[in-house]
Structures are given as structure tokens and as C-alpha cells.
Amino acid sequence: MSLTLHNTLTKGKQPFTPITPGRVTMYCCGVTVYDDCHLGHARSYLGWDVLRRYLRWRGYVVHYVQNFTDVDDKILNRAKAEGTTMAAVSERYIERYFEDMRRLNVLDADEYPRVTEHIGAIHELIGQLEAKGYAYGAEGDVYYQVGQFADYGKLSGRSQSTLEAGASGRDLATTAKADPADFALWKGAKPDEPAWDSPWGPGRPGWHIECSAMIRARLGATIDIHGGGGDLVFPHHENEIAQSQAASGKPLAHCWLHNGMVTVNGEKMSKSLGNFTTIRDLLDGRWAEYPQPVDPMAVRLFVLQGHYRKPLDFTKAAIAAALSNWQTLKAGLLFGDRHGANLGWPAPTSAPSSATRQTGETPWVERFQAAMDDDLNTPRALAVVFELAKGLQREHNRLTHGGDTPENSAQLCQQWQTLVDLAQVLGLEADLMAEEQTGAGLDDGAIADLVQQRQRARQHRDFATADQIRDRLAVVGVTVVDQPDGETRWHRQ
RNA sequence: GGCGACAUAGCCAAGUGGUAAGGCAGAGGUCUGCAAAACCUCCAUUCCCCGGUUCGAAUCCGGGUGUCGCCUCCA
Numbered sequence: 001m002s003l004t005l006h007n008t009l010t011k012g013k014q015p016f017t018p019i020t021p022g023r024v025t026m027y028c029c030g031v032t033v034y035d036d037c038h039l040g041h042a043r044s045y046l047g048w049d050v051l052r053r054y055l056r057w058r059g060y061v062v063h064y065v066q067n068f069t070d071v072d073d074k075i076l077n078r079a080k081a082e083g084t085t086m087a088a089v090s091e092r093y094i095e096r097y098f099e100d101m102r103r104l105n106v107l108d109a110d111e112y113p114r115v116t117e118h119i120g121a122i123h124e125l126i127g128q129l130e131a132k133g134y135a136y137g138a139e140g141d142v143y144y145q146v147g148q149f150a151d152y153g154k155l156s157g158r159s160q161s162t163l164e165a166g167a168s169g170r171d172l173a174t175t176a177k178a179d180p181a182d183f184a185l186w187k188g189a190k191p192d193e194p195a196w197d198s199p200w201g202p203g204r205p206g207w208h209i210e211c212s213a214m215i216r217a218r219l220g221a222t223i224d225i226h227g228g229g230g231d232l233v234f235p236h237h238e239n240e241i242a243q244s245q246a247a248s249g250k251p252l253a254h255c256w257l258h259n260g261m262v263t264v265n266g267e268k269m270s271k272s273l274g275n276f277t278t279i280r281d282l283l284d285g286r287w288a289e290y291p292q293p294v295d296p297m298a299v300r301l302f303v304l305q306g307h308y309r310k311p312l313d314f315t316k317a318a319i320a321a322a323l324s325n326w327q328t329l330k331a332g333l334l335f336g337d338r339h340g341a342n343l344g345w346p347a348p349t350s351a352p353s354s355a356t357r358q359t360g361e362t363p364w365v366e367r368f369q370a371a372m373d374d375d376l377n378t379p380r381a382l383a384v385v386f387e388l389a390k391g392l393q394r395e396h397n398r399l400t401h402g403g404d405t406p407e408n409s410a411q412l413c414q415q416w417q418t419l420v421d422l423a424q425v426l427g428l429e430a431d432l433m434a435e436e437q438t439g440a441g442l443d444d445g446a447i448a449d450l451v452q453q454r455q456r457a458r459q460h461r462d463f464a465t466a467d468q469i470r471d472r473l474a475v476v477g478v479t480v481v482d483q484p485d486g487e488t489r490w491h492r493q
Numbered sequence: 494g495g496c497g498a499c500a501u502a503g504c505c506a507a508g509u510g511g512u513a514a515g516g517c518a519g520a521g522g523u524c525u526g527c528a529a530a531a532c533c534u535c536c537a538u539u540c541c542c543c544g545g546u547u548c549g550a551a552u553c554c555g556g557g558u559g560u561c562g563c564c565u566c567c568a
Contacts, residue, residue: 011497029568037568044568074566158496158564207566229568230498236567260498261562268562276567305505305516310498311561317504321517325505328516371507380507383515390516394532401531463526474529481530491530 003058003373005225006309008233008256009155013375016255018224024060026052026225027215027253029232030112032069033093034078037100038276039314040229040262040269046300047259047308047376048227049106050426054372057425065218066109067211068094070116071204076193086194087116100279103296105427113214115205119196121213122205125247126185126198134246138176140188140201146181149242155256156234183239185209208239215252216244226253230309233258260311265289269314277314289316297428298326304378304426325386332389333423333430335396336416343406345413362414364388368422378426385426388419400491401481436492442476451480451490458482 003016018024028048031041048066055062070090079086098108115122126142129135134148146152177183184206189195195202205213215223221244228237237256244252262269269276277287285293302322306312336345364384371380395412398404406412423429442450450469457465470480477493 031568032566040568042568047568072566156496156563227568231563231567234496234563235565259568261568263561266560301516302505307506313505313561315504317518321505324517377507379505379516380514383507386515397531458526461526466526467528470529479530482525484524 003055004375005255005257006375007254008237008258011157014255016224018060019222019254022060024055024062024225025065025219025223026055026062026227027065027067027211027219027223028109028227029211029229029236030067030069031093031097032072032074033090033097034072034074035093036096036278036280038269038278039264039282040276042100042104042279042282042299043262043303043308043312044227044229044259045101045106046104046303046427048257050304050308050378051225051227051257051376052107053425053427054376058369062110063219064109065111065113065215067214068097068112068114069210070094070114071194071210072207090114090116096280103283104279104300105296105429107427111218113218115210115214118210118213118217119198119205121217122186122209123198125209125213125216125243126200128247129185129243132246134242135185136178137200138178140203141176141184142186142200142206143177143182144185144239144242145178146183146242147179149246151245152181152242153238155241156238158234183208183235185243208236209243211236212240212243212247212252215240216248221248221250221252223253225255225257227257227259230258230261259308260306263311263313265315266313282319289314290319294319295323295326297330297430298322300427301326301329301382304428305382307379308376328393329386329389329423329428330430330435331396332392332416332419333428334432334435335392336413336420337432338396339399340413340416343409343413345409362418364415364418365422368425372425381422381426385419385422385428388415388422392416392419401489402483403489442473442478447473447478447490451488454480455488 004013005016006013026048028045031037045066048064052062052064068090071086075086075089079089082089094112102108126135129144130137130142133145135142135144137143186198186200186209187203187206188200189202189204193204195204215226226237226240233256241252264277279299281287282290282299283294283296285291287294298319299322302314302318302325303312305322305325364387368381368384371377371384374380392412392415395406398406450473454466454469457463457469473480473490478490479493480488480490482488
């Protein structure tokens, strides 16, 4: 059994074999830091996070690099509008990127290189391309000569003749390019713009060269996995390949992974259309479609319920369903924390984030792994997770509502540990402490008092009062359950 | 116009030649003063349409239709 991944380069699934056995180098295109991250970013980085977690669980040592593009027209425009600097804008949105991703339980990458830290490396790369005849200067700009690179178009599946024919609609009069398909490696500085000195005069890097330069600087000429959104296949990744491979003579990445696009109510979500929703708006209840706070884990679950290469449609109904799904899964994940001690289970062995495999081979684990090995089929993997969670949820409910002690405690313990381990691979983790916050404002004694009062009312058949108390408790997240024997149990939601 | 992806129950979704996983929602029942919760049971003779291959197809081939994406900044 081995991991297979869909490689955009070969347009099919292929077994994953790292260059160095046991080690994986992966790079994913990061954000341009001029605004808050949106649902598309969430989908994308959640996906790569799961890939990274899974590779670790599979026993690989993963070196994961994700860049921040901190030189760009959009950042510049924002800085101008705010009367501040590009660096200040970048810094702010980098910070907010981390806030958003950490809420979604996306693990930090190993390195976050920035364009501004790699100007030297970019110069070096452009210099090499120039020396090898792949680049030419024109009016202070430096362009990549696409016609010189025989493999151009291999990733995105387009021929050079197609590209030229498809250049219609673009205003070519203003560019100094020799060929419409050529693209900028270095852009000459315009007045009043930040610029770096270079052998070609002051200016700044073109859009694609940064990634080529940073990959080489941080990971080497050839990496195992390069990921990004499907919208980056062309031109961004095509151009990265052209730059890197022309310079090194080696393949840039063995496996190219691309995630599907996000839509909202069936419509494309994009910055240019202005219909995008930010991650924090969704989580904080500021999404018009679902104006209530959304548990980040439910978002994670929602994203993982679809395959990473397929389109993902955010709808009100889908988010609502994901929240219900998460309730079920959470009940399973917290089972051991809640009942383990009472059942005499050994101290919690739940694995911290990013840990490698905690459980042995079981049918559950085998099915989970088979699903994930098949191009990260998280929907299928989640079926296994839910089967485990459902069983535990059922036992939890029996314990909570009826006090029945499970007969198969040892087996249950194993199921719980397996569930926690597998869910962790998907980044799905529940926090008992956070759960117990529900009903804050009323301590156990106060709740017990109210339950007592309600019991007395019921005994006097004063159901109006009894129901009033029940409603009051429900508001603070406490559920009361009347037992057949007349006893009343309560628990926090 | 060029390139590509996808079409499975109310919704999300798995399935890649052997007779439709899983979740959500829903229905009925048990329990209950009642409601919520809980528990049990049920919930696609059928996989966009039309042909074809096959003993057998959601799964393969051909042709339609529809939706979406990329080709320009975008994860």
C-alpha cells in the first residue's frame, strides 16, 4: 500500500516516492498580504495542512515551506490609500493570516519566506536566466522569453501557438515584450514606488520569480510536492517551471497538486468579483448567509467532506449541516475525556497535534489509510471517523442520559484512541475545557439547586414552573433529562 | 473561441465492471405531564439523457444536455 497523489503534470494519480526516502519537501504558494484571507484560502491551506499531517502520520519527515508575497501592486495600492508603507500593510496581514489559520487549526509551516528577504536570490536567478539566453531586458524591465523554453505549457496543457492566439483582448501596445506570452521577471521602478537596486536598474521582482527563487533558496532545485490553488496552474506555476527548470536544468517539483475552487451559492468567489467572504467574517457570524458564529472545526469538517480537487460550494445549508456533523464528532472525541476515568481507562493518550501515529493496525486504521492513500480521499476517510464517533456518541448518550455502563469498555477505549488519532490527522480536535465553558455563570451547585426546584414543582404538578426552570437552564446550555424512574439528570450541552 | 473539470436520494458525499459507504435532514415507534434530549426502526430497484460493449455498467466506449473553472489579478 502506498500513497498515490494526482499530479497535474501527468494528469493522473501516481505513487508518491520522495526524492530522499523518508523525507518530503513541499512548498505551497502562500498569500499576497494585502487583505484578510477568504474562504478560498481556508479551503486551500486546510487541504495542504491535512496533506502535511498525513505525511507525518505516515512516518515521513516533512519540510513544509509556504511563502508570503509582500511585494505587489495591491499591497502598494493599499499602502498608498492608507498613507502608510508596503511593509506596514504586509506585516498587518501576515499577523492576521496567522490568527485565522490558527483558529482553523492549521499547523504552522516550517518556514515562511518573504519576497523582501530574497531580493538577492531573485537577482541571482534572473542573472542566470539572462546568461543562458532565457531572459532579455527592455526599457528597464526584464522579461522571460517563453519561446526559448521547449516545455512551456506542459503543466497547464496548452501549446505556445494557442497562447499567442489567445492573447486577444489584451492591450499589447503598452508593453515592451518581444512576444505577448513573455512575462516580467523584473519590473523597472516607476516614480514614487518602492524599488530595489539591481543589475538592470532599480525596480522590483515580477510575480512568478519569487517562488522560483525562494524554493531554490529554502528547499533546493527539485522538491517533492508543490501545491496551490487550481487558478495558479496558469500562468503562475507554468512560469515557475519555466524559470526554475531553465536555470537549473532539473525538474522543479515531482508532484504538482492543485485544489478546486470555492464557490458561494454556486457562484465563483473571487476578489475581483468582490463577493468574497473572509475567514474571520464566517467564523465570527458576519457572513450574510449564516449570520451566527461558526465553530472553526465545523468549517474544517465541511471543507474535508469534499475532495480537495473538486469545487466546494459554501451554502447556508452546508454550513448548518457541518455544525451538526461536528456535534456528533465532538461527542466521540470527548468521550474518553469525559468518561475515561470513570471507566478505569489509562490516563489519556490522546495525541497532541502533529504527532505521528498513535494506534496500531486495526480495520478502522486500514480503511482510513486506504482512503487517504487514494489521493487524500478525505470524504471516504471521514466515513471511518464517523463510524467510530457514532458508536462513542451512542455510549456517551447512554451514560449521560441513563447511567448505563458500557459492557465493552476495553474495546471502546481502543475505539476512542483510534478516533482521536485519526481525527487528529485531519486536524479535527475537540477541547473539553472549552466545552465546559458552556453554561458559564452558573456553577454546578446553582444548577443542581434549580434542578431540585424543578423537581419539587413537578411533584406538585406545577408544570408551568417546571418548564420555566428548564427553559432557563437551556438558555445557558444546560440540558435536563427526566428519567423514567423519576430522577432528573442534567448535563452541559 | 481555446483548454479542462464535474453531473449519484431533500442536502453534502463515497463508489473506477459484480449488483448503491458515511454524514446531515426527514418519517414512524419507545420513553415522557408535555416538549426537548435519548434509544430502536425506516429512508436511492437506482446513479443527467440516448445509444453501444458485456453474462453483468453508476462504473468502459460513442453522442447529447447541463453546471462550473482556467485562458487577465486571484488559493
